[in-house]
Amino acid sequence: MTQGRWAYTLLTPTLILLAVVIIYPVVNAIIMSFQKDAGLNPATGFFEEGGPAGFDNYAHWLFQQCNGAPCPPGTLGAQFWNSFGTTFFFTVVTVAFETVLGFWMAVIMARSFRGRSAVRAAVLVPWAIPTAVTAKLWFFIFAFDGIANKLFGTQILWTGSEWPAKWAIIIADVWKTTPFMALLILAGLQLIPDEVYEAAKVDGASSWQRFTQITLPLVKPALMVAVLFRVLDALRMFDLPYIMTQGGNNTSTLSILVVDQIRQGFNAAAALSTITFLVIFIVAFIFVRFLGANAVGAATSSGRK
Secondary structure, X not given: OXXXXXXXXXXXXXXXXXXXXXXXXXXXXXXXXXXXXXXXOOOOOOEEXXXXXXXXXXXXXXXXXXXXXXXXXXXXXXXXXXXXXHHHHHHHHHHHHHHHHHHHHHHHHHOOOOOHHHHHHHHOHHHHOOHHHHHHHHHXXXXXXXHHHHHHOOOOXXXXXXXXXXXXXXXXXXXXHHHHHHHHHHHHHOOOOHHHHHHHHHOOOOHHHHHHHHHHHHHHHHHHHHHHHHHHHHHOOOHHHHHHHOOOOOOOOHHHHHHHHXXXXXXXXXXXXXXXXXXXXXXXXXXHHHOOOOHHHHHHXXXXX
């Protein structure tokens, strides 16, 4: 009992800090999301203070309702589902590329060869560069007179139309974050004993069979955790699209939309932030509950055995 009380005593300061830093802002944002923003009432022509809004702020985003009517094209209220689709498009495509490339890089770095430490250090350089610096770097690369057009002999205005801008952002994000995936997958690969591969070779297993029957199943927990981290990070993507395109040409993500809305009204932005939080929470729950991305639970279960 004394040991348990001592553990709670040591954990209490951390729990209080987490409550102040995380729980309070989340609860406050939810409360704000049910309040109206102060502004001009088009029906009366008078400036009105905020008050109870019910679910109007959520209807503004989810059903694109502005003052009970459909939001005019081009307004922030009419951009939610575009930003929602763009965010998930970036998430699915970038995480898919980063998983494949990161796995390939991890397999190479797991082998024994001369200069392996230097290769591992070099691979981590893109990840170590701040995202804002990376975005500006690729902005200049994809400029009309930048390296990309000169290298391929093209005259593409990469940030001037929708699909070139989207692929420019995807390329920049893959370059930036693939080393992170490779590092987490490499940690999983190094936990696989060499004896398992040696036994498979003795039994006549081919390289493909060793990969599919040994490597993939044993590295799956680390792989799923890496994918989970990257999915959650990609769902809140802000720096790269904002710096490279300012969210134009249908590259605006949910995070960019939140920042744009803050300039017009905090309460509507709080509703959008709450929706974004719920989306990310649901995705994380699916990964942990159904896709096996529960590293803590897996470790606990194995320890009990």
